[in-house]
Amino acid sequence: MQKPDGLPAEIDLSRPSAARVYDYFLGGAHNFEIDRQLAEQIAAMTPNLPATMRAGREFLRRAMRTLLDDGIDQFLDIGSGIPTVGNVHEVAQAANPKARVVYVDIDPVAVAHSRELLADNALTGVIHADLRDPERILSEARALELLDFDRPLGILLAGVVHFVPDVDRPGDILATLRAAAAPGSYLVISHSTFEDQPQEMLDAQRLSARTATEITLRSRVEITGFFGDWTIVEPGVVHMELWRPDSPSETTADGPRFGAFGGVARNDQTVG
Template sequence: MQTPDGLPSEIDLSRPSAARVYDYFLGGAHNFEIDRRLAEQIAATTPHLPATMRAGREFLRRAVRVLLDAGIDQFLDIGSGIPTVGNVHEVAQAANPKARVVYVDIDPVAVAHSRELLTGDELTGVLHGDLRDPERLLADARALRLLDFDRPLGVLLAGVVHFVPDTDRPADVLATLRSATVPGSHLVLSHSTFEDQPPEMLDAQRLSARTATEITLRSRAEITGFFGDWTLLPPGVVHMELWRPDAPSEVAANPQRFGAFGGVARNDRSAG
């Protein structure tokens, strides 16, 4: 069934959606007045948040372009939200029209919107999946038959691992994902941190403890550990704005202000 807006009936338009709020902050068009009102309330209390989200998206775009230059033509984007403006498949297919993307998100609203938006796109797929259950996530991704796990793959984890608490063993989750890939595959990861942060930034991030999506802040060393024994691409794990900026002018005097590190690594294990 469809709503009057043409969206699937399971999408509740009477309540704001975190995925649509994120879409609004990124300048997307897949949001409604109820989402925009909540977004403005959030921005009033945490004015850094919209810019942080945009910085995260810019890091992801730059990383995807680097993977494309390395010959990667298929991507598993976990924690994708709604594929909003400048999304992975648009960036990838602008460089390689045959690039394939599978989006995965735990939020049923994001999944429903994504499926509606991507109807008829044979090179993209959408899954409802939980990063904390990587075996099932990988099995569902294989079942779509869009990605070839016998070829190098780009695994994208932009701003999602910090939603996995230590009790859910994120290092094991990442190890499972890495082990599912072949040599030449790449891992892109960005993650919130407490390092180099002023008290007001930490207070804002800790507000997430009051929601169903609590953030676990981690150190650079902990975040680096998620790449395992893969080869980190220069400049390593750095504040997002410092990871291969398109121009020096894009880096502000305080790149740590977004409170997140980003990095990209390559699977250089031998095929045996």
């Protein structure tokens, strides 16, 4: 349900939050009993989900490395959640102390926590907004005057687009975000999929999705479509752990363990 502008969503302490459940799976203590209960329930139903979440975070780190190596020094991280460990600004500013990061999340608690954590970091900003309202994200990001949309930037959508059901037209949302990014910009997406997954895993994932925020599993083709006409960099849209692994030992021989694809694309269009 749409809330009137300026009115934050209710803070319901009796309900688990996806951001805090995620934090728990990453070994953080930014969570409450209700979140841990749900996390354990999810882990019991889908034993590889915690590992998938960790793999997602590792994919993001490796993708960030690629962007940083290509000189990207400003990032828009949408669906950033609770900055547990290995955050985008930590990774970015370790490589380039002048790197700028704007975090966006829909969870008011995650936003409040991010603001407090980043209060002393002048090169970071936090926006409370919904991915389904990309115009608002972009206008608020511009208002912060941290990111220069005339220069290449990295748009990070790690494990968040699958929270947008088809009825909310994720393709249009992605198109809006891409249109705002200058040539040379990058788009990083990781997204849950039903492809190459055993049936019992899918059943369990659907079940688990019902208890938390609904997740829309999508095909590789659909996820590839989110990159639009941008150039998808090697090795393409692949299972996350196969995307430029640090070392062969990080990949598994027995096929994809994690039900999510990851990909990175670059805006190679010329100006005008």
